[in-house]
Amino acid sequence: MGDKRPRSFYILALFFTAYVLFLYGPMIAIYILSFQGPDGGLTFPMNGVSLTWFGKVFSGGGIVDIGAAFKRSLALGLVVMVITVVLSVAAGMAFRKPFRGASILFYTAIASLIMPSIITSLGIALEFRLIDDFINKHAADYGLGWLAEGHTTAMGLFTSGLGAHLTWTLPFGLLIMFAIFNRFDGRLEEAARDLGATPWQTFRHVVLPIILPSVVGIGLFGFTLSWDELARSSQAIGSVNTLPLELQGLTTTVTKPDIYALGTLTSAVSFVVIFAALSVILVLQARQRRQGSDAGKGMV
Amino acid sequence: MAVTIDNSPETLAPAQSTLRKMTTRSIAWLQAGPMTLVFALFFLLPLVLVVIVSVWDYNEYEMIPALSFRGYTDTFEGCVANLPELCTILKTYLKTLKLCLLTWALTLMIGFWVAYFLAFHVRSKTWQIVLSLLCTIPFWTSNVIRMIAWIPLLGRNGLVNQGLVGAGVINKPVEWLLFSEFSVVLALVHLFTFFMVVPIFNSMIRIDKRLIEAAYDAGASGWQTLVNIVIPLSKPGIVIGSIFVITIVMGDFVTIGVMGGQQIASAGKIIEARLSALQFPAAAANAVILLGITIIIISALTRIVDVRKEL
Numbered sequence: 001m002g003d004k005r006p007r008s009f010y011i012l013a014l015f016f017t018a019y020v021l022f023l024y025g026p027m028i029a030i031y032i033l034s035f036q037g038p039d040g041g042l043t044f045p046m047n048g049v050s051l052t053w054f055g056k057v058f059s060g061g062g063i064v065d066i067g068a069a070f071k072r073s074l075a076l077g078l079v080v081m082v083i084t085v086v087l088s089v090a091a092g093m094a095f096r097k098p099f100r101g102a103s104i105l106f107y108t109a110i111a112s113l114i115m116p117s118i119i120t121s122l123g124i125a126l127e128f129r130l131i132d133d134f135i136n137k138h139a140a141d142y143g144l145g146w147l148a149e150g151h152t153t154a155m156g157l158f159t160s161g162l163g164a165h166l167t168w169t170l171p172f173g174l175l176i177m178f179a180i181f182n183r184f185d186g187r188l189e190e191a192a193r194d195l196g197a198t199p200w201q202t203f204r205h206v207v208l209p210i211i212l213p214s215v216v217g218i219g220l221f222g223f224t225l226s227w228d229e230l231a232r233s234s235q236a237i238g239s240v241n242t243l244p245l246e247l248q249g250l251t252t253t254v255t256k257p258d259i260y261a262l263g264t265l266t267s268a269v270s271f272v273v274i275f276a277a278l279s280v281i282l283v284l285q286a287r288q289r290r291q292g293s294d295a296g297k298g299m300v
Numbered sequence: 301m302a303v304t305i306d307n308s309p310e311t312l313a314p315a316q317s318t319l320r321k322m323t324t325r326s327i328a329w330l331q332a333g334p335m336t337l338v339f340a341l342f343f344l345l346p347l348v349l350v351v352i353v354s355v356w357d358y359n360e361y362e363m364i365p366a367l368s369f370r371g372y373t374d375t376f377e378g379c380v381a382n383l384p385e386l387c388t389i390l391k392t393y394l395k396t397l398k399l400c401l402l403t404w405a406l407t408l409m410i411g412f413w414v415a416y417f418l419a420f421h422v423r424s425k426t427w428q429i430v431l432s433l434l435c436t437i438p439f440w441t442s443n444v445i446r447m448i449a450w451i452p453l454l455g456r457n458g459l460v461n462q463g464l465v466g467a468g469v470i471n472k473p474v475e476w477l478l479f480s481e482f483s484v485v486l487a488l489v490h491l492f493t494f495f496m497v498v499p500i501f502n503s504m505i506r507i508d509k510r511l512i513e514a515a516y517d518a519g520a521s522g523w524q525t526l527v528n529i530v531i532p533l534s535k536p537g538i539v540i541g542s543i544f545v546i547t548i549v550m551g552d553f554v555t556i557g558v559m560g561g562q563q564i565a566s567a568g569k570i571i572e573a574r575l576s577a578l579q580f581p582a583a584a585a586n587a588v589i590l591l592g593i594t595i596i597i598i599s600a601l602t603r604i605v606d607v608r609k610e611l
Contacts, residue, residue, distance in 0.1 A: 005421075008522060012417040016431070019414050022490065023438050026449035029459070033452055043457045087335045094331035097324050105336050112343045114543055116551020116594060118568045119587045123346025126353055126580055133362075163342030170335055199327075224440035231554050235575055247444045251558050263445040270441040278433070 027267065034260035042257065053261035066246065066262060073243040074269075076157055076165065077227040083162075084169040084222030085215060092177025093203070096186075106174075113171035117231030124164050124236040128155040155238035164232040169225045173218045180214045213284040220277035224270055354584035363580045371585030375570075389570070393593070396567040399481065399556070400549040403488040407545050408538065410489065411496025415537070416530070418497075419504035420512075432501070439494045447487050447558045454478040454486075479561030487559040492548055496541035503537030504530065539601050546601075550594050567593075 033040070037048020057066055095102060112120070131154050139151075154160070188210070192202040208215075230244040237245065243266060250259050357368035379387040386394070414435065422428045438446065453459045454477040461473035476482055507530065515525045531538075553568030567590045574583035 006522070009421045012413060012421055015413055016417045019410060019493075020434055023435070026453055026490070027438070027441070027446060029452045030445070030449045041457075043452045043455050044459055044462070083338075087338065090331040091335040094328040097328045099325055099328035099332065101336070102328075102332070105332055105339070108339045108344065109335075112339060114547045114598075115343070115347075116547055116568065116590060118551045118553055118571050119350065119591055120343065120346065122571060122575060122583055122587050123350045124342055125575065126349050126584065127342075127346045129580065130349065160342075163338065166338050167343045170338060174335070220440070228440075228442040228444075230442075230444060231552075234554070234572070244442055244444050247442070247448075248554065248558060251444070251448060252562060259448060263442070263448055267441050267445055271437075274437060274440050 030260045031264050031267070033257055034264040036257050040257050042260075053256070053258045054265070056256075056258045057261045057265060066243075069241055069243045069246045070265075072157055072240060073227055076161060076242065077223045079158065079162060080165045080169055080226035081219050081222035083166060084173045085219050087166075087170060088173025088177050088218050089211075089215060091174055092181060093207075095174075095178070096181055109171040109174050112167045113175075115167075117168075118235075120167055121164060121232045121235040124160050124232075125155070128153065128160045128236070153238060155236065157237065157240060157242075160236040160238060161233055161242070164236040165226045165229050168229060168232055169222045172221045172225065176214060176218050176221065180211050184210070210288070213281045213288070216277055216280050216284065220274065223273055227266075227270060227273070350584045350587050353581050354588045356581040356584075358579055358581045361578060368581075371579075371581040371583075372589075374582055375585055375589070388565075392565045392570060393567055395565065396550060399484060399488070399566070400546055402485050403492070403549050404542060404545050406485070406489045407493045407496045408542065411493050411500055411541060412534075412538070414493070415497050415501035415504055415534075419501055419507075420530075435494060435497055443491055443554070444558065446491055447555060450483060450487060450490075450559070451478065454483055479559070479563065481560070481564065484556050484559045484564060487555050488549055488552070491555065492545050495544035495548065496538075499540035499544070500534055500537035503534045507533045539604070542601055543598055546597055547594055550597070551590060 029044075033042075033044070033046065034053055035049055035051070036046055036053065037050045038052045040047040040053075091105070095106070132151070135151050135154070184207075188206055189202050192206045197205070228244055229242070230248060233242055233245060241249070247259070247262060247266070250262070353363060354371050355367055355369060357364040357366045357370055375389055376387065379390060418428060418431055418435075422431060451458070455461070456473050456475065456478070458477065460477060461470075464470045465473060511529055511533075512525055515529055520528070551568045553566060553572045556564050556566045556569060557572075567586070571583050571586045571590065574580075574586060
């Protein structure tokens with residue numbers, strides 16, 4: 001193929017640009033509109049410029065307790081992130097050796113990924129409903145009367161909610177681990193072993209530093225997917241709501257730009273996390289390139 | 301490390317290797333165990349419960365653990381009696397399939413060309429990463445916000461209507477832009493084209509570039525190369541992307557709810573409605589039906605590819 005760009009390049013470049021505009025245009029519109037003056041409405045043109053609507057969100061004036069939902073989502077997102085990273089790395093390591101049930105676990109993860117969210121959510125809601133019914137009716141029979149006393153539901157942010165989020169984030173984590181180990185040079189581990197490293201030392205000092213940038217990527221997926229998760233949480237979160245659920249509820253009732261302000265804030269958190277994660281990945285990769293090999297540096 | 305035991309390899313090797321095999325296996329189990337446990341507790345068990353409860357009886361406020369097909373018969377109520385007229389459930393499924401088909405066709409077209417551009421036209425690795433990230437970042441932000449974002453554009457007084465009225469194309473704002481099937485499909489395409497781009501790009505990037513050069517050298521036109529080389533070799537990606545998009549849209553109730561102004565029925569919304577009425581067995585029966593239809597579509601899709609592979 002020649003060096004000159006074919007005509008199809010320019011057509012497709014235009015198409016790609018249009019796609020990117022389609023992706024970002026609407027979002028940028030609400031970011032702009034959230035900075036409207038106090039008389040602003042839901043559409044353009046802008047009616048003055050102010051931070052009124054952000055103030056409304058923070059003071060909680062008019063809308064539900066957003067501050068609490070914000071903290072709940074943040075806490076849940078962080079827990080989901082940590083669990084996703086740890087469990088995915090561990091399972092990713094397991095898949096490098098043959099073990100019974102490996103393909104069952106793999107297909108379960110894929111099924112969990114493509115299962116329509118409402119079904120997963122319904123199933124978890126059902127499971128906890130049955131647990132509640134059981135506790136209320138039978139706990140006393142087993143001398144566990146104290147458990148039923150005042151029991152309302154076992155559902156909650158960090159029980160059913162956490163589980164629902166993990167069914168969504170873990171498959172991504174596992175697939176990323178597969179991608180990592182597909183191009184991982186196993187001879188590095190053999191070398192470590194030959195030099196007398198224990199399995200843990202091999203993991204800690206050889207494997208982990210190499211895969212670390214991608215592990216940060218798993219964390220990024222874990223947090224952002226949980227932070228924005230809606231469909232799977234919808235039936236399985238219990239009595240309190242996460243931020244996306246509150247936002248969804250607001251879409252039918254709110255006619256003021258405070259919903260845009262809330263959207264802008266939520267996105268701001270996502271963007272901070274995305275750029276922090278990407279910067280960490282870049283720094284780690286740069287460090288790997290600098291220190292990746294000590295060949296020719298003499299004895300240390 | 302300092303301890304050295306004189307163990308002659310001849311005598312100890314078999315025992316050691318069996319031992320090592322056993323420890324390797326148990327280590328693998330320890331490593332995969334936690335994830336397996338999460339899926340067992342929050343995915344497999346719930347699915348089994350859905351299937352079991354779908355054949356339970358129920359009344360206004362609780363489920364009754366007794367065999368009953370009420371969940372199913374209630375769902376298909378009037379389907380036979382009202383025949384040539386379609387009953388609600390069939391109408392709803394037809395509508396869901398229609399939205400699904402439209403979304404699938406559009407995401408496939410857009411996703412294919414975006415992936416094609418990234419894989420074959422962007423030559424530097426850095427640019428490829430930067431442009432891929434540009435496509436991925438919205439995926440890491442909230443779906444609800446990306447839906448709300450259409451309101452200022454498509455609403456009655458939105459930018460599109462303002463522009464069209466201003467340009468004299470129409471004389472009063474059109475209503476069908478927002479809270480309609482149009483806005484639902486638009487939002488679905490907006491949200492989920494990403495799921496098409498990634499697997500197709502993944503397939504395309506693995507295509508040996510020498511194949512394309514060979515085709516070029518043999519005198520194939522760009523179109524012939526596309527049809528005879530690129531599309532067949534991208535098929536796994538196309539099928540995986542299609543499975544993602546179809547399963548998401550078939551079960552969707554959030555996008556259809558928000559962008560349809562809570563007015564459009566869908567397979568997912570039936571389940572949601574039954575659940576909010578606390579009719580767990582009815583919701584479960586609908587979930588089983590939805591699951592069945594989704595599995596049929598997926599197996600049909602995977603068959604298409606396998607058949608082609610054999611030829």
